[in-house]
Amino acid sequence: MNGLWLVARREITTRGRTKGFVVGLVLSAVLVGALAVLPRLFSGPDSFTVGVVGSPALQSALAEAGAGRQGEDGTEVTVEPFTDEAAARKAVLDGDVDAAVVGDRRTLADGEVDRELGALLESAHQAAQTQKQLSEAGLDPAKVSAAMRVAPLEQVSVGADTRYEDVRTGIAFLLVMVLFFLLLQPSMYVAMGVVEEKGSRIVEILLTSIRPWQLLGGKILGLGVLALANLVVIIVAGLGAAVATGFSADLPPGMAGIVLSALFWFLLGYAFFATMAAALSSLVSRQEEVSSVISPLTLLIMATYFVSYFAAVEPGSGVARILSLIPPFSTMVMPVRTAGGGVPFWEIGLAAALMAVATAAMLALGARVYERAVLRTGARVKLSEVVR
């Protein structure tokens, strides 16, 4: 066991110090952080300042309208009274207020009124005017305002809950990218490390000191710890950016589940792909041969990437459901579907069980291939010679 830790620690300290890893870590964190806040930058503002000249009724109606919509999407309206139209006009031009309503007749804006704000102003105006006109018609103002207080319609979806659909799709796409990167990169590192040791014959000294499973396991473990650290940094960067920009209010419920699912599936997928990378690369002795010998692995990861991309677009489709059960596609498709929401537990359990079996089989087979091939230097070893 000690040998395993020593090997893992060496991988972490030597690979963790390389420029390639550090740059990958920083870039991926920055990229995901930026992608997490990007939609926020393009969507409109969520707080408005409105200037009002006269009309106290409108002022209170506006304040109420703003408050009424708070719970839903967090629109906040601040009312600023002005004494005359000239002052309001100046404030609009200076950008101090987003719009100004003058004497219950006109809305002033610099260009067009923001669509959301326009709707809000219109409904507040309607409410204020209705109340005023009903009062003028001789109705009791208190009764009028009581009658005016109408509970808003509650939205109930009889199909899937689509309120967070866009955000969920965004998260799914981020996951596809991140998982693809974090499954491919460390697997490449594993392959390169195996060939470095085999080609330079360090493996001859290593294997007189430790067992093949310790060397292989330590390498996979060490590079896996680095990749996991990278994933955690990415998640923290993404969520951190979302919180910092206030975007977190728009995140769908069950984010913790989505994050946990990503971590879980990453671990299974990494164990599977990294073992495959080690086994395949142990067949060759030179770095130049690595990319060709691990091409089945690269193709498999690419295929997983494409099907999960599809699943990110159509998380509820039958094809996505089936793919999310099949190893190793499930390692990316299932977390992507989970981000989409509404995956039954039995499907997750079945997919996890199938993938766990596939990973265990890959570990057994990979360790066998590695053990037999890694000391056979020279010409490329045929897979058929070592599998039997």
Added chain:
Amino acid sequence: MIEIDDLHKRYGDKIALDGVSFSVKPGEMFGFVGANGAGKTTTMRILMGVLFADSGQVRRDGRALAFEDRRRFGYMPEERGLYQKMKVAEQVHYFGQLNGLSPKGAAKATGDLLERLALTERAGDEVGALSLGNQQRVQLAVALVHDPEVLVLDEPFSGLDPIAVDALAEVLAERRAAGVPVLFSSHQLDLVERLCDSVGIISAGRMVASDTVEALRAREGRRLLKVVVRGATPDWTTGLSGNITKNGDEVLFADANGSDQEILRAATAAGTVEHFGWERPTLTEIFREAVA
């Protein structure tokens, strides 16, 4: 005692080892010599368990070698292998720990060895930045760091400068004095002759000789009679039997076992006999003879 018993190994049609047997006793330095492709590396790799023999066995004190035994061996493979991007001291320390040393013990052993091999100044450099000979010294440090119970070194002296050769010879002699069986291969026969107690000669996968250096040199059939005669005419040897090599006043007779007294009489008659005696063959001569 390390025993190598009847190893056979073939690569396809090519027979690499054809019944190799020899043994190395505790406190014995064993030189393993043979032409290129004779099977030295193959034998040593089988001994270290990084290659499997088709048949035959390797034993230590009568028991077949297991992984745990080999862990306590010090091994230097023929093709040198080090992590090029790892620092010298870090690397030696790492291998010390892999072989079961505590972090502290490994640090101490690393410091001592680097000192002995004159590498202390390069301790913080990446191995890849070192010259070939210095990388070779690091390789030796890796083989020696855990104070091994048995040493198996494939051409440890190749590429070393004379100072480093002496340093390594000294380290090996120390290990031998501590009762460690030391097995190394080399093409530098003068060095093997100087350092080793025993020598094994392998040729085309078979052991053609394996004995103490003394016994090999004392063998009959390949003895030289050296005679130096001053003031003799060059033709004084005419009529004498044997394979004759002349070098000024010095004459070497090979195959002169039965005719030594006759040669002495002829020499006395020809001039002043300055030297008359049996020359013991050098290891190089024994080797040439054995693999011919």
